[in-house]
Amino acid sequence: MPRSPIYFTLVRLADGDLASLTVIREPTESFAQLRSYGFRDHAGASSPALTEMRTGTFLDTVAGVFSISRDRPFMYIVPNGMSRADWLAAMETKAHDPRFGIMERDGEFSYCMIVPWLQ
Known part of the structure; x- marks a missing residue:
């Protein structure tokens, strides 16, 4: 069974600092963690509308949730x-x-890469 999509990236906070963003997307809900030095915030959303959202709209919605409800505005970093x-x-x-x-430890997400075993 395929796993839920996991989005992770660095973002630039409104004060100029960097933070990591990790988002787990289910068909009708999502859970996100924004983490930087000195803080870790979580936010979730649940709505049937999430199913139809394209990636850009979905990620912009996640940014809006952190900006409005958590007072942690940020911008995505496009290379x-x-x-x-x-x-x-x-x-x-x-x-x-x-x-x-993705791994969870003490309420905090971290992502990892599974390296294939070479023989």
């Missing part, structure tokens, strides 16, 4: 020379890559 559409396509590909996983 120089890459269009937003290409960045979103890369995020979607990475979100479904089975080599990436």
Whole structure:
């Protein structure tokens, strides 16, 4: 059974600092963690509308939740020379890559990459 999509990236906070964002997306709900030095915030959402959202709208919704309800506004970092559409396509590909996983410890998410065993 395929796992739920997991989006993870660095974001730039409103004060200029960097933070990591990890989002687990289920068909009608999502759970996100925003973490940087000195804080860790979690946010969740549940709505049938999430099922129909394209990647860009979904990630913008996640950013809006942190900006409005958690008072932690941030901007996604799109690499120089890459269009937003290409960045979103890369995020979607990475979100479904089975080599990436997520672990929870003491209420905090961290992501990992499963390296294939070479013989």
